[in-house]
Amino acid sequence: MNAELDKIKSGSSAVILCGGKSTRMAQDKAGLLIGKKTFLQQIEKNLKDADEILLSVKDRRDYPEIGARHIEDREADKGPLMGLCSVLEECSYDKVWVMSCDMPLVNWDTAQELEHYLTDGIDAVIPVDRTGKKYVLCAWYRKSILEILKEQLESGDLKVKHLLERLRVCYVAVEGLTDGSRKFQNINTREEYQTFTERSAVRLEKELHTDIPIVSFVAYSGTGKTTFLERLIPKLKARGLKIAIVKHDGHRFEIDHEGKDSDRFTKAGADVTGLISSEKAVLMENRQTDPEEFLKKIDGVDLILTEGFKQGPWPKIMLHRKGTGKPMPLLPEECLAVISDVEILDCENVFTLEEIEKTADFLFRYIQNIS
Numbered sequence: 001m002n003a004e005l006d007k008i009k010s011g012s013s014a015v016i017l018c019g020g021k022s023t024r025m026a027q028d029k030a031g032l033l034i035g036k037k038t039f040l041q042q043i044e045k046n047l048k049d050a051d052e053i054l055l056s057v058k059d060r061r062d063y064p065e066i067g068a069r070h071i072e073d074r075e076a077d078k079g080p081l082m083g084l085c086s087v088l089e090e091c092s093y094d095k096v097w098v099m100s101c102d103m104p105l106v107n108w109d110t111a112q113e114l115e116h117y118l119t120d121g122i123d124a125v126i127p128v129d130r131t132g133k134k135y136v137l138c139a140w141y142r143k144s145i146l147e148i149l150k151e152q153l154e155s156g157d158l159k160v161k162h163l164l165e166r167l168r169v170c171y172v173a174v175e176g177l178t179d180g181s182r183k184f185q186n187i188n189t190r191e192e193y194q195t196f197t198e199r200s201a202v203r204l205e206k207e208l209h210t211d212i213p214i215v216s217f218v219a220y221s222g223t224g225k226t227t228f229l230e231r232l233i234p235k236l237k238a239r240g241l242k243i244a245i246v247k248h249d250g251h252r253f254e255i256d257h258e259g260k261d262s263d264r265f266t267k268a269g270a271d272v273t274g275l276i277s278s279e280k281a282v283l284m285e286n287r288q289t290d291p292e293e294f295l296k297k298i299d300g301v302d303l304i305l306t307e308g309f310k311q312g313p314w315p316k317i318m319l320h321r322k323g324t325g326k327p328m329p330l331l332p333e334e335c336l337a338v339i340s341d342v343e344i345l346d347c348e349n350v351f352t353l354e355e356i357e358k359t360a361d362f363l364f365r366y367i368q369n370i371s
Contacts, residue, residue, distance in 0.1 A: 012115070013091035014050035014108075016043055016068065017083050017137060018057050018101045030063065030101040032193060039104045039187075044068060046107040047099070052092055056083035079158045080137055081149065088146045100137040105183040113177050114140055123167040127184060129174045135184060136160045212244075213367050214295060215336065216306040219319035220326045225307060228319060228339065228353065233305075235360035241367070242301040248291075248308030303367055321353065337362060 018030050018040065030040040037045070044066055047053050053068035060070045071087045084098060095118060097111045117125045118140045125140040137160075148166055174180040187193050219225040229245065236243050265273050273284045285294070291309060298304055306314065310329060315336040320328045322342050332338050337349035339359065344350045351359050 011051040011093040012095040012097060013052050013054060013087075013093045013143075014047040014097045014099070014111070015054045015056055015084070015087045015091065016040065016047070016099050016101055017080055018055060018063065029187060032102075032187065034104045034197075040066060040101050042104045043099060043101060043106075046104070047097070047111075049108045050097065050111075054087045054091055056087050078153065081153060081158055081160060081163065084141070085146065085149045085153055088141070088143050088149065091143060094143045096141050096143055098137060098139055098141055100186070102187045103135075103138050103183075103185065104187075105185060106138055107183070110177060110180070110183055111140070114172055117170045117172055118142070119170075121168060122170045124164065124169045126164070126169055126171050127174045127177070127180070128171045129181075129184060134164075134171070135174070135186075136164065138184065212298065212301060212304050214304045214306065214314040215363065215366075216309045216312055216314045216316045217319060218308065218310045218316050218329055219321075220324060220329055222324050222326075223319045223321045224353070225319045228356070229305065229307060231356050232359060235356055236303065236363060239360060239364050241303055241364065243303055243305060244298050244301040245305045245307065246291075246295065246298075248306065303363065317359075319353070336366070 030038060032039045034042050040063060044053060055063065055066055055068040055070045057063065057070050057072060058076065060072050062070070069090075071090050073082050074086045074089075075082055080100070087098075088096065095115065097115075099106060114125050114127065123142050123145050127135040127138060129135075145163075145167060149163060152163055152166070174184045177183075185192075185196065187196055217225050217229060233243055233245070271285070271287050273286060275281065275284075291312060295304055295306075306312065310316075316330060316334070317337045317339060318328060318330045318332070318335045320338065320340040320342065322340075332344050332347035332350075335347050337351065337359070338344045338347045339351045339353055339355075341353055349362055351362070
């Protein structure tokens with residue numbers, strides 16, 4: 001029983017409010033496009049790391065393309081407070097992140113920044129900008145406010161500000177949040193949407209829709225990971241994927257040839273040296289480089305594979321061969337998949353060293369599921 005209570009207290013629900021009339025926009029804001037996705041699809045993706053996602057709707061049949069559980073308003077045409085009340089009754093966790101469907105830039109990282117302020121004794125955390133605007137529909141609430149909310153609705157009072165007057169609220173400046181001034185944009189009118197798309201389309205497409213999956217192949221030297229990857233890449237290419245691969249080298253390496261122009265430029269102190277021919281191009285960073293920042297520069301591929309980077313933040317596929325006499329470099333339960341010639345019990349996705357096709361199929365499905 002205590003374990004269940006701890007789970008309820010530590011977990012979090014995310015709610016997307018879609019029951020509004022969109023009067024000023026004169027069309028459903030949830031269906032507006034940001035790049036190739038609707039606002040609603042983008043917000044659902046932004047919230048994928050929440051423990052559960054609920055969709056507040058006027059009708060359960062609305063938005064069938066969204067996989068989140070649909071929660072119908074208990075009473076129609078009673079505004080956002082009725083939507084909030086209906087989902088608070090259904091959500092599984094005490095901490096509830098609430099978002100309206102017209103704020104497609106706010107992501108789960110922002111929610112987690114604000115969650116730090118939802119301490120004991122606080123009922124709600126509300127962002128506020130320098131003009132004093134309170135983002136009451138992009139905020140944290142506790143499920144425990146449900147009785148107060150019901151009481152207010154039963155009295156016929158539908159004003160959010162009156163609810164806040166009865167709660168213990170922590171207001172947090174938007175400007176103090178990471179990229180907060182840009183992310184906190186309500187799109188309420190056609191003019192705002194036109195300005196939003198004109199100013200942001202190119203940048204948003206890059207930031208929100210070109211996140212390239214990265215998977216690290218990890219093994220001790222002598223296991224055969226280079227050979228495995230050499231056999232795997234053609235299988236992935238045969239499935240129509242464009243592949244990048246980056247190897248971690250623990251030693252000093254040189255690409256330049258002694259005396260060549262690029263070598264002379266590097267020795268002269270250039271921080272970055274480039275070579276371009278009709279068939280290939282390379283940029284050499286002649287300085288200490290953060291691997292995460294370096295990989296962000298790769299574009300135009302469907303999957304980035306790395307060889308090594310055991311300590312990196314990316315999902316890992318571990319290769320282990322009994323004949324090396326070495327232990328496993330990672331715990332199987334920490335891995336996305338394990339490729340080994342011994343029995344592995346603690347990982348859901350296990351392949352033998354010869355199952356190249358199955359590994360390629362697995363990676364192909366993995367990319368589809370997270371895109």
